[in-house]
Amino acid sequence: MEPFFVTGRQQAEPSVVSETSILACGKLRDGDLIRYVSPASTPEKQTTLKRAQALEALGFQVDFGPHAFSKYASMAGTDDERIADLNNAFRDPQVRAVFATRGGKGSYRIADLLDFDAVRRDPKPLLGFSDITALHLMLSKQCGSVGFHGAVFGDETSGIDQDNLDLLYRMLTSNGEVVFKTRPEEPTAFLTTEGEAQGRLIGGNLDIIGTMAGWGLPDLSGYILLIEAVDCTPGRIDRVLTTLQKGGHLRGIVGVAIGQFTTADGTQSKRLVSLLRDHFEKLDVPVLGGLPFGHGDKPLSIPLGTLARLDAAAGTLTVAH
Known part of the structure:
Protein backbone atom coordinates (compact mmCIF):
# COMPACT_ATOMS: atom_id res chain seq x y z
CA MET A 1 0.00 0.00 0.00
CA GLU A 2 1.04 3.60 -0.56
CA PRO A 3 1.90 5.85 2.39
CA PHE A 4 -0.99 7.17 4.43
CA PHE A 5 -2.93 10.06 2.97
CA VAL A 6 -6.15 12.04 3.42
CA THR A 7 -7.74 14.03 0.62
CA GLY A 8 -11.02 15.80 0.08
CA ARG A 9 -11.52 16.90 3.69
CA GLN A 10 -9.02 17.24 6.52
CA GLN A 11 -5.37 17.38 5.51
CA ALA A 12 -3.66 15.23 8.11
CA GLU A 13 -0.10 14.80 9.26
CA PRO A 14 1.58 11.48 8.37
CA SER A 15 0.20 8.61 10.40
CA VAL A 16 1.92 7.79 13.68
CA VAL A 17 1.10 4.16 12.98
CA SER A 18 3.44 2.21 10.72
CA GLU A 19 3.36 -1.24 9.20
CA THR A 20 6.44 -2.17 11.24
CA SER A 21 4.40 -1.82 14.44
CA ILE A 22 1.97 -4.54 13.35
CA LEU A 23 2.36 -7.81 15.26
CA ALA A 24 1.60 -10.05 12.31
CA CYS A 25 0.16 -13.54 12.66
CA GLY A 26 1.13 -16.49 10.54
CA LYS A 27 -1.33 -17.78 7.96
CA LEU A 28 -3.28 -20.95 8.65
CA ARG A 29 -2.62 -24.16 6.74
CA ASP A 30 -4.57 -27.33 6.14
CA GLY A 31 -4.83 -29.29 9.39
CA ASP A 32 -4.11 -26.33 11.68
CA SER A 174 -3.44 -16.01 2.31
CA ASN A 175 -1.91 -12.55 2.05
CA GLY A 176 -3.50 -9.86 -0.06
CA GLU A 177 -6.24 -7.25 0.02
CA VAL A 178 -10.00 -7.48 0.20
CA VAL A 179 -12.36 -4.74 -0.97
CA PHE A 180 -15.54 -4.16 1.04
CA LYS A 181 -18.29 -2.16 -0.66
CA THR A 182 -20.94 0.00 0.94
CA ARG A 183 -24.50 -1.28 0.82
CA PRO A 184 -26.84 1.55 -0.23
CA GLU A 185 -29.76 -0.08 1.58
CA GLU A 186 -28.04 0.24 4.98
CA PRO A 187 -29.30 3.33 6.88
CA THR A 188 -25.73 4.40 7.69
CA ALA A 189 -24.94 4.67 3.96
CA PHE A 190 -26.41 8.19 4.15
CA LEU A 191 -23.50 9.22 6.38
CA THR A 192 -20.92 8.86 3.60
CA THR A 193 -19.06 12.11 2.91
CA GLU A 194 -16.11 12.55 0.56
CA GLY A 195 -12.38 12.05 0.53
CA GLU A 196 -9.89 9.25 1.03
CA ALA A 197 -7.90 8.04 3.99
CA GLN A 198 -5.32 5.42 4.75
CA GLY A 199 -4.25 3.99 8.08
CA ARG A 200 -4.58 0.90 10.21
CA LEU A 201 -8.12 -0.25 10.91
CA ILE A 202 -9.33 -0.48 14.51
CA GLY A 203 -12.62 -0.63 16.34
CA GLY A 204 -15.76 -2.74 16.44
CA ASN A 205 -18.79 -2.35 18.65
CA LEU A 206 -19.29 1.30 19.60
CA ASP A 207 -20.71 0.60 23.05
CA ILE A 208 -17.65 -1.47 23.96
CA ILE A 209 -15.29 1.16 22.53
CA GLY A 210 -16.90 3.60 24.97
CA THR A 211 -16.57 1.09 27.81
CA MET A 212 -12.82 0.79 27.18
CA ALA A 213 -12.19 4.56 27.11
CA GLY A 214 -9.74 5.60 29.79
CA TRP A 215 -8.25 2.18 30.53
CA GLY A 216 -8.26 -0.16 27.54
CA LEU A 217 -8.54 2.05 24.48
CA PRO A 218 -5.30 2.58 22.51
CA ASP A 219 -4.26 5.93 21.08
CA LEU A 220 -6.30 6.16 17.88
CA SER A 221 -4.08 8.72 16.14
CA GLY A 222 -3.51 7.68 12.54
CA TYR A 223 -6.20 5.00 12.57
CA ILE A 224 -9.37 4.49 10.57
CA LEU A 225 -12.07 3.82 13.16
CA LEU A 226 -14.57 1.04 12.41
CA ILE A 227 -17.84 1.19 14.35
CA GLU A 228 -21.09 -0.77 14.51
CA ALA A 229 -23.85 -0.98 17.11
CA VAL A 230 -26.75 -3.21 18.13
CA ASP A 231 -30.03 -2.43 19.92
CA CYS A 232 -28.95 1.19 19.89
CA THR A 233 -31.01 4.22 20.87
CA PRO A 234 -30.13 7.82 19.98
CA GLY A 235 -29.56 8.69 23.63
CA ARG A 236 -27.20 5.80 24.20
CA ILE A 237 -25.19 6.49 21.05
CA ASP A 238 -25.02 10.20 21.87
CA ARG A 239 -23.60 9.47 25.34
CA VAL A 240 -20.90 7.14 24.00
CA LEU A 241 -19.77 9.45 21.19
CA THR A 242 -19.82 12.49 23.49
CA THR A 243 -17.69 10.61 26.01
CA LEU A 244 -15.17 9.64 23.33
CA GLN A 245 -15.00 13.17 21.92
CA LYS A 246 -14.87 15.04 25.24
CA GLY A 247 -12.21 12.64 26.47
CA GLY A 248 -10.02 13.31 23.44
CA HIS A 249 -10.14 9.68 22.33
CA LEU A 250 -11.12 10.52 18.74
CA ARG A 251 -8.34 13.06 18.31
CA GLY A 252 -6.11 12.15 15.37
CA ILE A 253 -8.28 9.53 13.69
CA VAL A 254 -8.05 9.83 9.91
CA GLY A 255 -11.33 8.30 8.80
CA VAL A 256 -14.49 6.58 10.01
CA ALA A 257 -15.88 3.34 8.57
CA ILE A 258 -19.46 2.78 9.71
CA GLY A 259 -21.12 -0.61 9.67
CA GLN A 260 -24.58 -1.72 10.69
CA PHE A 261 -26.48 0.17 13.39
CA THR A 262 -29.47 -1.96 14.36
CA THR A 263 -32.19 -0.46 16.55
CA ALA A 264 -34.42 -2.35 18.93
CA ASP A 265 -37.66 -1.48 17.12
CA GLY A 266 -36.45 -0.25 13.72
CA THR A 267 -38.21 3.12 14.02
CA GLN A 268 -35.31 5.31 15.06
CA SER A 269 -33.04 5.04 12.01
CA LYS A 270 -33.59 8.60 10.75
CA ARG A 271 -32.97 10.16 14.17
CA LEU A 272 -29.92 7.98 14.61
CA VAL A 273 -28.42 8.93 11.25
CA SER A 274 -28.91 12.63 12.01
CA LEU A 275 -27.24 12.21 15.38
CA LEU A 276 -24.28 10.33 13.92
CA ARG A 277 -23.84 12.95 11.20
CA ASP A 278 -23.77 15.69 13.84
CA HIS A 279 -20.95 13.95 15.70
CA PHE A 280 -18.84 12.93 12.71
CA GLU A 281 -19.00 16.29 10.95
CA LYS A 282 -17.06 17.71 13.89
CA LEU A 283 -14.17 15.33 13.19
CA ASP A 284 -13.67 16.67 9.64
CA VAL A 285 -12.39 13.36 8.26
CA PRO A 286 -13.69 11.13 5.45
CA VAL A 287 -16.65 8.98 6.49
CA LEU A 288 -17.87 5.84 4.70
CA GLY A 289 -21.17 4.37 5.87
CA GLY A 290 -23.30 1.41 4.89
CA LEU A 291 -20.55 -1.18 5.36
CA PRO A 292 -21.53 -4.85 5.88
CA PHE A 293 -20.21 -5.37 9.42
CA GLY A 294 -22.09 -5.78 12.67
CA HIS A 295 -25.34 -7.34 13.85
CA GLY A 296 -27.48 -6.71 10.77
CA ASP A 297 -28.25 -8.65 7.61
CA LYS A 298 -25.50 -10.92 6.26
CA PRO A 299 -22.53 -9.30 8.01
CA LEU A 300 -19.00 -10.08 6.85
CA SER A 301 -15.76 -10.60 8.73
CA ILE A 302 -13.01 -8.00 8.36
CA PRO A 303 -9.35 -7.79 9.45
CA LEU A 304 -8.40 -5.48 12.31
CA GLY A 305 -4.96 -3.99 12.88
CA THR A 306 -3.84 -4.09 9.25
CA LEU A 307 -3.51 -1.24 6.77
CA ALA A 308 -6.68 -0.04 5.08
CA ARG A 309 -7.76 2.49 2.44
CA LEU A 310 -11.09 4.28 2.66
CA ASP A 311 -12.45 5.82 -0.53
CA ALA A 312 -15.74 7.58 0.19
CA ALA A 313 -16.46 8.47 -3.44
CA ALA A 314 -15.97 4.89 -4.62
CA GLY A 315 -17.82 3.51 -1.60
CA THR A 316 -15.00 1.10 -0.79
CA LEU A 317 -12.88 0.06 2.15
CA THR A 318 -9.81 -1.91 1.04
CA VAL A 319 -8.11 -3.86 3.82
CA ALA A 320 -4.88 -5.85 3.82
CA HIS A 321 -4.95 -9.38 5.20
Whole structure:
Protein backbone atom coordinates (compact mmCIF):
# COMPACT_ATOMS: atom_id res chain seq x y z
CA MET A 1 0.00 0.00 0.00
CA GLU A 2 1.04 3.60 -0.56
CA PRO A 3 1.90 5.85 2.39
CA PHE A 4 -0.99 7.17 4.43
CA PHE A 5 -2.93 10.06 2.97
CA VAL A 6 -6.15 12.04 3.42
CA THR A 7 -7.74 14.03 0.62
CA GLY A 8 -11.02 15.80 0.08
CA ARG A 9 -11.52 16.90 3.69
CA GLN A 10 -9.02 17.24 6.52
CA GLN A 11 -5.37 17.38 5.51
CA ALA A 12 -3.66 15.23 8.11
CA GLU A 13 -0.10 14.80 9.26
CA PRO A 14 1.58 11.48 8.37
CA SER A 15 0.20 8.61 10.40
CA VAL A 16 1.92 7.79 13.68
CA VAL A 17 1.10 4.16 12.98
CA SER A 18 3.44 2.21 10.72
CA GLU A 19 3.36 -1.24 9.20
CA THR A 20 6.44 -2.17 11.24
CA SER A 21 4.40 -1.82 14.44
CA ILE A 22 1.97 -4.54 13.35
CA LEU A 23 2.36 -7.81 15.26
CA ALA A 24 1.60 -10.05 12.31
CA CYS A 25 0.16 -13.54 12.66
CA GLY A 26 1.13 -16.49 10.54
CA LYS A 27 -1.33 -17.78 7.96
CA LEU A 28 -3.28 -20.95 8.65
CA ARG A 29 -2.62 -24.16 6.74
CA ASP A 30 -4.57 -27.33 6.14
CA GLY A 31 -4.83 -29.29 9.39
CA ASP A 32 -4.11 -26.33 11.68
CA LEU A 33 -5.95 -26.19 14.99
CA ILE A 34 -8.56 -23.53 15.76
CA ARG A 35 -9.64 -23.24 19.41
CA TYR A 36 -13.12 -21.99 20.30
CA VAL A 37 -13.35 -20.18 23.65
CA SER A 38 -16.12 -18.17 25.34
CA PRO A 39 -14.69 -14.98 26.87
CA ALA A 40 -18.17 -13.47 27.19
CA SER A 41 -21.60 -15.17 27.29
CA THR A 42 -22.54 -18.82 26.84
CA PRO A 43 -23.25 -19.83 23.23
CA GLU A 44 -26.04 -22.03 21.92
CA LYS A 45 -24.32 -25.41 21.71
CA GLN A 46 -25.79 -26.93 18.55
CA THR A 47 -25.26 -23.77 16.50
CA THR A 48 -21.67 -23.54 17.74
CA LEU A 49 -20.96 -27.18 16.89
CA LYS A 50 -22.37 -26.61 13.41
CA ARG A 51 -19.97 -23.71 12.91
CA ALA A 52 -17.10 -25.91 14.06
CA GLN A 53 -18.12 -28.54 11.50
CA ALA A 54 -18.06 -25.91 8.76
CA LEU A 55 -14.46 -25.07 9.71
CA GLU A 56 -13.52 -28.75 9.75
CA ALA A 57 -14.95 -29.10 6.25
CA LEU A 58 -12.42 -26.46 5.16
CA GLY A 59 -9.58 -28.65 6.41
CA PHE A 60 -8.98 -27.24 9.89
CA GLN A 61 -9.03 -29.04 13.21
CA VAL A 62 -11.31 -27.51 15.85
CA ASP A 63 -11.48 -27.97 19.60
CA PHE A 64 -13.05 -26.13 22.53
CA GLY A 65 -11.84 -24.58 25.75
CA PRO A 66 -12.98 -26.47 28.88
CA HIS A 67 -15.49 -23.76 29.80
CA ALA A 68 -16.78 -22.92 26.32
CA PHE A 69 -20.32 -23.97 27.30
CA SER A 70 -20.24 -23.18 31.02
CA LYS A 71 -22.80 -20.88 32.63
CA TYR A 72 -22.25 -18.34 35.38
CA ALA A 73 -24.73 -15.47 35.61
CA SER A 74 -24.78 -13.97 32.08
CA MET A 75 -21.33 -15.34 31.27
CA ALA A 76 -19.67 -18.60 30.22
CA GLY A 77 -18.04 -19.31 33.56
CA THR A 78 -16.32 -17.17 36.16
CA ASP A 79 -13.77 -14.53 35.23
CA ASP A 80 -10.98 -16.92 36.27
CA GLU A 81 -12.38 -19.72 34.12
CA ARG A 82 -12.90 -17.60 31.04
CA ILE A 83 -9.48 -15.92 31.14
CA ALA A 84 -7.83 -19.29 31.79
CA ASP A 85 -9.38 -20.72 28.61
CA LEU A 86 -8.36 -17.66 26.62
CA ASN A 87 -4.78 -17.53 27.88
CA ASN A 88 -4.32 -21.28 27.49
CA ALA A 89 -5.33 -20.92 23.84
CA PHE A 90 -2.74 -18.19 23.28
CA ARG A 91 -0.06 -20.21 25.13
CA ASP A 92 -0.71 -23.52 23.36
CA PRO A 93 1.72 -23.83 20.40
CA GLN A 94 -0.65 -26.26 18.66
CA VAL A 95 -3.41 -23.64 18.47
CA ARG A 96 -3.01 -21.40 15.41
CA ALA A 97 -6.16 -19.25 15.73
CA VAL A 98 -8.53 -18.39 18.56
CA PHE A 99 -12.25 -18.00 17.81
CA ALA A 100 -14.82 -16.60 20.22
CA THR A 101 -18.03 -18.65 20.29
CA ARG A 102 -20.10 -15.46 20.66
CA GLY A 103 -20.19 -11.99 22.21
CA GLY A 104 -22.66 -10.99 24.86
CA LYS A 105 -21.24 -9.73 28.15
CA GLY A 106 -18.05 -10.14 30.13
CA SER A 107 -14.99 -9.75 27.87
CA TYR A 108 -14.35 -6.27 29.27
CA ARG A 109 -14.06 -7.82 32.76
CA ILE A 110 -11.02 -9.88 31.76
CA ALA A 111 -9.38 -7.89 28.94
CA ASP A 112 -6.55 -6.59 31.13
CA LEU A 113 -5.78 -10.13 32.35
CA LEU A 114 -4.65 -11.41 28.96
CA ASP A 115 -1.17 -12.95 28.79
CA PHE A 116 0.35 -10.32 26.52
CA ASP A 117 3.80 -11.93 26.65
CA ALA A 118 2.34 -15.14 25.25
CA VAL A 119 0.62 -13.19 22.49
CA ARG A 120 3.89 -11.47 21.56
CA ARG A 121 5.83 -14.76 21.57
CA ASP A 122 3.39 -16.59 19.34
CA PRO A 123 0.95 -14.21 17.60
CA LYS A 124 -2.30 -15.80 16.48
CA PRO A 125 -5.50 -14.12 15.28
CA LEU A 126 -8.54 -13.67 17.51
CA LEU A 127 -11.88 -13.81 15.70
CA GLY A 128 -14.96 -12.30 17.32
CA PHE A 129 -17.17 -9.25 17.42
CA SER A 130 -19.64 -7.38 19.63
CA ASP A 131 -18.37 -7.76 23.23
CA ILE A 132 -15.11 -9.30 21.91
CA THR A 133 -14.19 -5.76 20.79
CA ALA A 134 -12.84 -5.30 24.33
CA LEU A 135 -10.21 -7.98 23.70
CA HIS A 136 -9.33 -6.67 20.24
CA LEU A 137 -8.76 -3.18 21.62
CA MET A 138 -6.66 -4.35 24.55
CA LEU A 139 -4.54 -6.60 22.32
CA SER A 140 -3.98 -3.68 19.97
CA LYS A 141 -3.06 -1.39 22.86
CA GLN A 142 -0.60 -3.81 24.45
CA CYS A 143 0.74 -5.78 21.48
CA GLY A 144 -0.29 -4.18 18.19
CA SER A 145 -1.72 -7.53 17.21
CA VAL A 146 -3.94 -8.37 14.26
CA GLY A 147 -7.38 -9.97 14.55
CA PHE A 148 -10.74 -10.28 12.82
CA HIS A 149 -14.04 -8.56 13.59
CA GLY A 150 -16.67 -11.15 12.73
CA ALA A 151 -17.64 -14.78 13.18
CA VAL A 152 -18.61 -17.94 11.35
CA PHE A 153 -22.13 -16.60 10.89
CA GLY A 154 -25.11 -18.92 10.68
CA ASP A 155 -27.70 -20.75 12.75
CA GLU A 156 -29.71 -23.96 12.76
CA THR A 157 -32.46 -22.55 10.54
CA SER A 158 -30.58 -20.50 7.95
CA GLY A 159 -27.37 -22.53 7.83
CA ILE A 160 -23.85 -21.15 7.45
CA ASP A 161 -23.33 -17.96 5.43
CA GLN A 162 -21.11 -19.41 2.71
CA ASP A 163 -20.01 -16.04 1.31
CA ASN A 164 -18.66 -14.97 4.69
CA LEU A 165 -17.09 -18.39 5.30
CA ASP A 166 -15.28 -18.29 1.95
CA LEU A 167 -14.06 -14.76 2.70
CA LEU A 168 -12.87 -15.74 6.16
CA TYR A 169 -10.97 -18.74 4.77
CA ARG A 170 -9.25 -16.51 2.23
CA MET A 171 -8.21 -13.98 4.87
CA LEU A 172 -6.98 -16.65 7.28
CA THR A 173 -4.89 -18.56 4.74
CA SER A 174 -3.44 -16.01 2.31
CA ASN A 175 -1.91 -12.55 2.05
CA GLY A 176 -3.50 -9.86 -0.06
CA GLU A 177 -6.24 -7.25 0.02
CA VAL A 178 -10.00 -7.48 0.20
CA VAL A 179 -12.36 -4.74 -0.97
CA PHE A 180 -15.54 -4.16 1.04
CA LYS A 181 -18.29 -2.16 -0.66
CA THR A 182 -20.94 0.00 0.94
CA ARG A 183 -24.50 -1.28 0.82
CA PRO A 184 -26.84 1.55 -0.23
CA GLU A 185 -29.76 -0.08 1.58
CA GLU A 186 -28.04 0.24 4.98
CA PRO A 187 -29.30 3.33 6.88
CA THR A 188 -25.73 4.40 7.69
CA ALA A 189 -24.94 4.67 3.96
CA PHE A 190 -26.41 8.19 4.15
CA LEU A 191 -23.50 9.22 6.38
CA THR A 192 -20.92 8.86 3.60
CA THR A 193 -19.06 12.11 2.91
CA GLU A 194 -16.11 12.55 0.56
CA GLY A 195 -12.38 12.05 0.53
CA GLU A 196 -9.89 9.25 1.03
CA ALA A 197 -7.90 8.04 3.99
CA GLN A 198 -5.32 5.42 4.75
CA GLY A 199 -4.25 3.99 8.08
CA ARG A 200 -4.58 0.90 10.21
CA LEU A 201 -8.12 -0.25 10.91
CA ILE A 202 -9.33 -0.48 14.51
CA GLY A 203 -12.62 -0.63 16.34
CA GLY A 204 -15.76 -2.74 16.44
CA ASN A 205 -18.79 -2.35 18.65
CA LEU A 206 -19.29 1.30 19.60
CA ASP A 207 -20.71 0.60 23.05
CA ILE A 208 -17.65 -1.47 23.96
CA ILE A 209 -15.29 1.16 22.53
CA GLY A 210 -16.90 3.60 24.97
CA THR A 211 -16.57 1.09 27.81
CA MET A 212 -12.82 0.79 27.18
CA ALA A 213 -12.19 4.56 27.11
CA GLY A 214 -9.74 5.60 29.79
CA TRP A 215 -8.25 2.18 30.53
CA GLY A 216 -8.26 -0.16 27.54
CA LEU A 217 -8.54 2.05 24.48
CA PRO A 218 -5.30 2.58 22.51
CA ASP A 219 -4.26 5.93 21.08
CA LEU A 220 -6.30 6.16 17.88
CA SER A 221 -4.08 8.72 16.14
CA GLY A 222 -3.51 7.68 12.54
CA TYR A 223 -6.20 5.00 12.57
CA ILE A 224 -9.37 4.49 10.57
CA LEU A 225 -12.07 3.82 13.16
CA LEU A 226 -14.57 1.04 12.41
CA ILE A 227 -17.84 1.19 14.35
CA GLU A 228 -21.09 -0.77 14.51
CA ALA A 229 -23.85 -0.98 17.11
CA VAL A 230 -26.75 -3.21 18.13
CA ASP A 231 -30.03 -2.43 19.92
CA CYS A 232 -28.95 1.19 19.89
CA THR A 233 -31.01 4.22 20.87
CA PRO A 234 -30.13 7.82 19.98
CA GLY A 235 -29.56 8.69 23.63
CA ARG A 236 -27.20 5.80 24.20
CA ILE A 237 -25.19 6.49 21.05
CA ASP A 238 -25.02 10.20 21.87
CA ARG A 239 -23.60 9.47 25.34
CA VAL A 240 -20.90 7.14 24.00
CA LEU A 241 -19.77 9.45 21.19
CA THR A 242 -19.82 12.49 23.49
CA THR A 243 -17.69 10.61 26.01
CA LEU A 244 -15.17 9.64 23.33
CA GLN A 245 -15.00 13.17 21.92
CA LYS A 246 -14.87 15.04 25.24
CA GLY A 247 -12.21 12.64 26.47
CA GLY A 248 -10.02 13.31 23.44
CA HIS A 249 -10.14 9.68 22.33
CA LEU A 250 -11.12 10.52 18.74
CA ARG A 251 -8.34 13.06 18.31
CA GLY A 252 -6.11 12.15 15.37
CA ILE A 253 -8.28 9.53 13.69
CA VAL A 254 -8.05 9.83 9.91
CA GLY A 255 -11.33 8.30 8.80
CA VAL A 256 -14.49 6.58 10.01
CA ALA A 257 -15.88 3.34 8.57
CA ILE A 258 -19.46 2.78 9.71
CA GLY A 259 -21.12 -0.61 9.67
CA GLN A 260 -24.58 -1.72 10.69
CA PHE A 261 -26.48 0.17 13.39
CA THR A 262 -29.47 -1.96 14.36
CA THR A 263 -32.19 -0.46 16.55
CA ALA A 264 -34.42 -2.35 18.93
CA ASP A 265 -37.66 -1.48 17.12
CA GLY A 266 -36.45 -0.25 13.72
CA THR A 267 -38.21 3.12 14.02
CA GLN A 268 -35.31 5.31 15.06
CA SER A 269 -33.04 5.04 12.01
CA LYS A 270 -33.59 8.60 10.75
CA ARG A 271 -32.97 10.16 14.17
CA LEU A 272 -29.92 7.98 14.61
CA VAL A 273 -28.42 8.93 11.25
CA SER A 274 -28.91 12.63 12.01
CA LEU A 275 -27.24 12.21 15.38
CA LEU A 276 -24.28 10.33 13.92
CA ARG A 277 -23.84 12.95 11.20
CA ASP A 278 -23.77 15.69 13.84
CA HIS A 279 -20.95 13.95 15.70
CA PHE A 280 -18.84 12.93 12.71
CA GLU A 281 -19.00 16.29 10.95
CA LYS A 282 -17.06 17.71 13.89
CA LEU A 283 -14.17 15.33 13.19
CA ASP A 284 -13.67 16.67 9.64
CA VAL A 285 -12.39 13.36 8.26
CA PRO A 286 -13.69 11.13 5.45
CA VAL A 287 -16.65 8.98 6.49
CA LEU A 288 -17.87 5.84 4.70
CA GLY A 289 -21.17 4.37 5.87
CA GLY A 290 -23.30 1.41 4.89
CA LEU A 291 -20.55 -1.18 5.36
CA PRO A 292 -21.53 -4.85 5.88
CA PHE A 293 -20.21 -5.37 9.42
CA GLY A 294 -22.09 -5.78 12.67
CA HIS A 295 -25.34 -7.34 13.85
CA GLY A 296 -27.48 -6.71 10.77
CA ASP A 297 -28.25 -8.65 7.61
CA LYS A 298 -25.50 -10.92 6.26
CA PRO A 299 -22.53 -9.30 8.01
CA LEU A 300 -19.00 -10.08 6.85
CA SER A 301 -15.76 -10.60 8.73
CA ILE A 302 -13.01 -8.00 8.36
CA PRO A 303 -9.35 -7.79 9.45
CA LEU A 304 -8.40 -5.48 12.31
CA GLY A 305 -4.96 -3.99 12.88
CA THR A 306 -3.84 -4.09 9.25
CA LEU A 307 -3.51 -1.24 6.77
CA ALA A 308 -6.68 -0.04 5.08
CA ARG A 309 -7.76 2.49 2.44
CA LEU A 310 -11.09 4.28 2.66
CA ASP A 311 -12.45 5.82 -0.53
CA ALA A 312 -15.74 7.58 0.19
CA ALA A 313 -16.46 8.47 -3.44
CA ALA A 314 -15.97 4.89 -4.62
CA GLY A 315 -17.82 3.51 -1.60
CA THR A 316 -15.00 1.10 -0.79
CA LEU A 317 -12.88 0.06 2.15
CA THR A 318 -9.81 -1.91 1.04
CA VAL A 319 -8.11 -3.86 3.82
CA ALA A 320 -4.88 -5.85 3.82
CA HIS A 321 -4.95 -9.38 5.20
